[in-house]
Amino acid sequence: MARCPFPRRAIHLDCHTLPGIHDAGKEFDAEAFAATLQAAHVEYITVFARCNLGFAYYPTRVGIPYPGLKADLLGGMVKACHKRGIAVAAYFNAGLDHEHAQLHRDWVKLNKDGQVYEMRKDAAPRGSFFRKMCLNTPYGRHLLDMAGEVLDRYPVDGLFFDCFTMSPCYGEECLQGMKTAGLDFRDEAQAKAYTWQVTEAFTRSVQAEIRKRRRDIYLYFNGLPYAFEPTHCELEILPTGGWGYDLLPAFVRYARTLKKPLFMMTGRFHKSWGDFGGLRPEASLQFDCFNAIANGATCSVGDHLHPRGRLDPRVYERIGRVFARTRALDPWADGAAAQAEVAVLSPKTSGWPAGPKSMDEATAFGLYGAARMLMELKVQFDVVDGIRDLSAYRVLVLPDAVALDQALAGRVRQHLARGGSLISSGSSGLDPEGKAFALREWGLACDGPESWTPMFLRADRAVQRGVSDRVITIYQPGLAVRPLKGTRVLARLVQPYFNKGAWDGRHEYVYVPPDRDAGRPALARRGNVFHFSFPVFGGYFNDGVVEFKYLVRNCLDQVLPDPMVKAGALPSYAQVTVTGQGRRRRMVHVLSYVPEMRGRKQIIEEPIGLRDAAVALRRDTLPRVRRVYLVPSKAELPFREADGYVHVTVPAVDGYQMVVFEA
Numbered sequence: 001m002a003r004c005p006f007p008r009r010a011i012h013l014d015c016h017t018l019p020g021i022h023d024a025g026k027e028f029d030a031e032a033f034a035a036t037l038q039a040a041h042v043e044y045i046t047v048f049a050r051c052n053l054g055f056a057y058y059p060t061r062v063g064i065p066y067p068g069l070k071a072d073l074l075g076g077m078v079k080a081c082h083k084r085g086i087a088v089a090a091y092f093n094a095g096l097d098h099e100h101a102q103l104h105r106d107w108v109k110l111n112k113d114g115q116v117y118e119m120r121k122d123a124a125p126r127g128s129f130f131r132k133m134c135l136n137t138p139y140g141r142h143l144l145d146m147a148g149e150v151l152d153r154y155p156v157d158g159l160f161f162d163c164f165t166m167s168p169c170y171g172e173e174c175l176q177g178m179k180t181a182g183l184d185f186r187d188e189a190q191a192k193a194y195t196w197q198v199t200e201a202f203t204r205s206v207q208a209e210i211r212k213r214r215r216d217i218y219l220y221f222n223g224l225p226y227a228f229e230p231t232h233c234e235l236e237i238l239p240t241g242g243w244g245y246d247l248l249p250a251f252v253r254y255a256r257t258l259k260k261p262l263f264m265m266t267g268r269f270h271k272s273w274g275d276f277g278g279l280r281p282e283a284s285l286q287f288d289c290f291n292a293i294a295n296g297a298t299c300s301v302g303d304h305l306h307p308r309g310r311l312d313p314r315v316y317e318r319i320g321r322v323f324a325r326t327r328a329l330d331p332w333a334d335g336a337a338a339q340a341e342v343a344v345l346s347p348k349t350s351g352w353p354a355g356p357k358s359m360d361e362a363t364a365f366g367l368y369g370a371a372r373m374l375m376e377l378k379v380q381f382d383v384v385d386g387i388r389d390l391s392a393y394r395v396l397v398l399p400d401a402v403a404l405d406q407a408l409a410g411r412v413r414q415h416l417a418r419g420g421s422l423i424s425s426g427s428s429g430l431d432p433e434g435k436a437f438a439l440r441e442w443g444l445a446c447d448g449p450e451s452w453t454p455m456f457l458r459a460d461r462a463v464q465r466g467v468s469d470r471v472i473t474i475y476q477p478g479l480a481v482r483p484l485k486g487t488r489v490l491a492r493l494v495q496p497y498f499n500k501g502a503w504d505g506r507h508e509y510v511y512v513p514p515d516r517d518a519g520r521p522a523l524a525r526r527g528n529v530f531h532f533s534f535p536v537f538g539g540y541f542n543d544g545v546v547e548f549k550y551l552v553r554n555c556l557d558q559v560l561p562d563p564m565v566k567a568g569a570l571p572s573y574a575q576v577t578v579t580g581q582g583r584r585r586r587m588v589h590v591l592s593y594v595p596e597m598r599g600r601k602q603i604i605e606e607p608i609g610l611r612d613a614a615v616a617l618r619r620d621t622l623p624r625v626r627r628v629y630l631v632p633s634k635a636e637l638p639f640r641e642a643d644g645y646v647h648v649t650v651p652a653v654d655g656y657q658m659v660v661f662e663a
Contacts, residue, residue: 008330009323010263011042011045011301011319014273015057021066024069025070025071025073025309032310044086044157049092052162052163054096057069058073060149063142075154087157089159089217089218090150095132096163097131107134109133109134110171112170134174135199136177147209148212151214161206162222166196168188168191170191206219218231225350231260233262235255236265239602241271241273248291250346250370253371255297256295262297266300268301268319279314283607286325287591287604289325290589291591294589299326332631332660336580340380341380342397343381343396345386345390346383347387349383362401365537368541369539373540377553378565378568381397390420395559396422396423400426402424403427404432421528422441423530425534442529445481449480455493456473456514457493457523458492460490465553468547474534475543476542481524487525489521490525490530491521492522494516497515520533521533528559564618565618567616580622586617586621586622588617588658589656589657590615592656611653614648616645617646618646620644622661628659628660629662630660
């Protein structure tokens with residue numbers, strides 16, 4: 001059986017059922033289940049073969065069926081969905097299995113303190129716990145046997161394995177394995193390397209089990225690096241479920257560079273997984289799905305099946321209305337690829353989706369701040385790990401804490417030699433030892449960490465558009481750098497009278513005014529390299545200093561005077577992205593939504609309407625433009641060509657509008 005075309009509208013259906021549900025599956029009706037999905041325009045659904053409690057939802061001979069469950073939920077779902085042309089993937093939790101953890105304590109990961117429980121102190125009433133399973137024990141074979149059993153019994157279109165973690169195991173099997181491999185278990189880095197070897201071997205075994213039985217199905221290992229995934233990526237980022245709205249801009253702009261089919265997985269929940277009664281506002285779901293399409297991805301919405309087995313009709317009415325709007329965009333979304341001319345370089349993204357856990361705070365905040373800032377500036381950018389070709393990008397951005405080893409320094413030098421430009425900040429550009437800049441192209445000497453806090457800056461006229469000529473506070477300390485001959489200072493540092501928080505035995509120095517010129521640059525330029533001595537991107541993320549964004553914009557204006565899109569009259573919260581189908585069609589996507597803090601929760605309740613939105617696409621992005629129109633209405637827009645751009649005015653944007661430019 002050939003793999004089905006990559007789905008455009010998917011549901012990820014959780015079903016993690018604790019013991020004690022006396023009527024599990026009682027209301028399950030396979031035909032009604034599939035009909036509900038079909039009415040909501042769903043093309044693909046991930047359903048549960050086995051949950052994180054370790055219970056199976058089909059008559060397994062390998063695992064443990066949910067106690068008292070009479071129906072074959074998995075089998076009924078597969079059969080009924082296939083009748084309606086809906087593809088089905090089977091879900092297995094690989095990292096967690098509470099039932100088998102109780103029966104086989106030797107299958108559980110042992111941490112370095114000899115514990116199998118990981119307690120969450122923030123959970124109530126006792127602190128929820130997790131016992132992580134070790135794939136290096138007979139548990140790994142058990143999981144493979146269950147997957148093989150499902151493949152033998154059901155014509156599923158995919159397998160989804162969840163909850164992989166790289167936390168090392170110090171059980172007997174892993175200690176012996178590390179010894180055999182010549183690894184020192186006392187070195188956490190070597191222990192993690194061994195865990196990766198075990199995990200990678202398991203994924204190869206899964207693929208071997210598939211090859212024995214099937215030709216081509218989707219396969220996903222959730223939690224492992226996006227670059228490692230064999231068939232596609234699924235970005236599990238529920239903005240209201242703990243991830244927030246600031247992760248997605250960076251994550252999707254990295255994942256889309258891997259040239260794999262891509263789901264952006266959100267959730268219908270007001271909070272997170274398992275919030276049965278929580279349902280987000282329709283506009284909130286619309287934003288996530290339109291945002292997926294605007295970045296060349298497709299839409300996946302997370303839901304949780306009630307244990308009785310019936311989908312909530314009101315949930316699927318809402319999802320169906322959202323999916324109906326995305327379905328109308330299919331002719332312009334199918335096969336569309338995101339377009340970019342700026343790259344934010346962050347090498348640690350190669351390990352994503354580990355996300356913030358794989359990064360120190362300075363690296364993570366710098367990256368998220370850069371993504372937010374460039375998004376607000378309407379810059380078309382990718383996030384890259386530096387492993388792949390950089391030749392497609394005109395500008396590289398190194399946010400706050402990007403060290404350059406020999407290989408990465410070589411790629412950056414090649415970029416500059418091709419005539420490319422670069423904006424860096426903080427300690428970015430230093431060699432791995434953090435003592436000096438890795439390339440002479442920076443034109444700066446490093447004198448170590450900045451000793452004053454806070455510092456202040458005063459911008460030169462060349463970068464002063466939108467920036468006051470008064471001093472501006474720098475809240476996050478950076479580097480003390482000196483300009484070498486030929487380097488121009490574009491903003492100067494002003495030092496305070498004393499450091500904030502200093503104590504003289506009588507007074508704590510809280511009120512810290514600026515004093516005098518520090519004799520060092522806050523922003524310097526050498527050729528096409530701009531460097532901020534302080535973490536301008538992390539500073540924007542943490543402190544929201546709007547002048548920081550304007551300073552970066554003013555640098556970009558000098559090296560990217562003709563950006564792919566001009567939409568400067570739109571408000572900062574409006575997002576603009578570009579996708580393309582072949583050489584002759586470009587889609588400009590305008591989104592106008594604001595995640596608003598309501599107390600302690602970010603909410604999108606309604607879109608924000610825009611009127612007479614002026615957008616200009618650079619003329620050379622496609623052959624001569626013959627027509628411009630709105631989607632899905634196909635209403636033609638008048639356009640004019642001037643100054644190398646095709647200019648249009650969009651009469652109305654009610655949250656989202658796609659504008660198509662065709663040659």
